[in-house]
Amino acid sequence: GEDVEQSLFLSVREGDSSVINCTYTDSSSTYLYWYKQEPGAGLQLLTYIFSNMDMKQDQRLTVLLNKKDKHLSLRIADTQTGDSAIYFCAERDTTNYGGSQGNLIFGKGTKLSVKP
Amino acid sequence: GAVVSQHPSRVICKSGTSVKIECRSLDFQATTMFWYRQFPKQSLMLMATSNEGSKATYEQGVEKDKFLINHASLTLSTLTVTSAHPEDSSFYICSAREREVTQYFGPGTRLLVL
Numbered sequence: 001g002e003d004v005e006q007s008l009f010l011s012v013r014e015g016d017s018s019v020i021n022c023t024y025t026d027s028s029s030t031y032l033y034w035y036k037q038e039p040g041a042g043l044q045l046l047t048y049i050f051s052n053m054d055m056k057q058d059q060r061l062t063v064l065l066n067k068k069d070k071h072l073s074l075r076i077a078d079t080q081t082g083d084s085a086i087y088f089c090a091e092r093d094t095t096n097y098g099g100s101q102g103n104l105i106f107g108k109g110t111k112l113s114v115k116p
Numbered sequence: 117g118a119v120v121s122q123h124p125s126r127v128i129c130k131s132g133t134s135v136k137i138e139c140r141s142l143d144f145q146a147t148t149m150f151w152y153r154q155f156p157k158q159s160l161m162l163m164a165t166s167n168e169g170s171k172a173t174y175e176q177g178v179e180k181d182k183f184l185i186n187h188a189s190l191t192l193s194t195l196t197v198t199s200a201h202p203e204d205s206s207f208y209i210c211s212a213r214e215r216e217v218t219q220y221f222g223p224g225t226r227l228l229v230l
Contacts, residue, residue, distance in 0.1 A: 043221035106159045
């Protein structure tokens with residue numbers, strides 16, 4: 001079945017750039033997502049990218065998609081302590097795709113720690 | 117982005133009781149809502165997909181008689197954990213799809229069964 005893999009931890013210094021990587025298996029995924037989860041909270045949608053795009057930029061966030069290698073990355077520029085959280089990569093499940101399906105398949109999440 | 121609320125945020129109950137969790141899309145209509153369960157330091161596990169006006173679709177291994185889902189309107193879905201036991205203690209998160217692309221998550225409900 002579909003699978004999404006992420007490294008579990010990333011530690012950076014405040015002001016540096018963070019790059020969180022993700023690999024997925026379903027080459028027919030139409031959308032890929034990045035969510036942020038702070039302790040004890042739900043998931044916040046950060047950004048998403050359509051599969052026919054290579055890059056998407058939104059303020060400090062840059063998403064790169066290498067469809068050939070099934071590799072997705074999220075770059076956070078000028079990382080701040082408030083960016084400390086768990087970041088989940090997710091792909092749209094095309095096996096269930098239909099008018100009301102298309103559930104998301106999540107990676108295990110990357111815990112980003114930002115040191116002052 | 118769109119807002120999804122959940123209530124309650126935390127609940128502690130005795131073993132054998134039932135607990136209802138509400139999920140609301142506050143500023144959009146959601147024909148599809150999803151219920152997830154998250155164990156500590158784990159990813160989200162999809163439990164069921166809830167469609168307005170029809171029966172929920174449960175994932176393999178999820179007991180539909182134990183986790184009752186009702187999607188009565190385009191802005192409200194409920195999850196009822198019936199006869200809860202300590203192993204049902206977990207973090208339950210709902211999400212609602214705004215359009216075909218975007219899926220927004222609620223803040224989650226922490227359930228502790230004693």
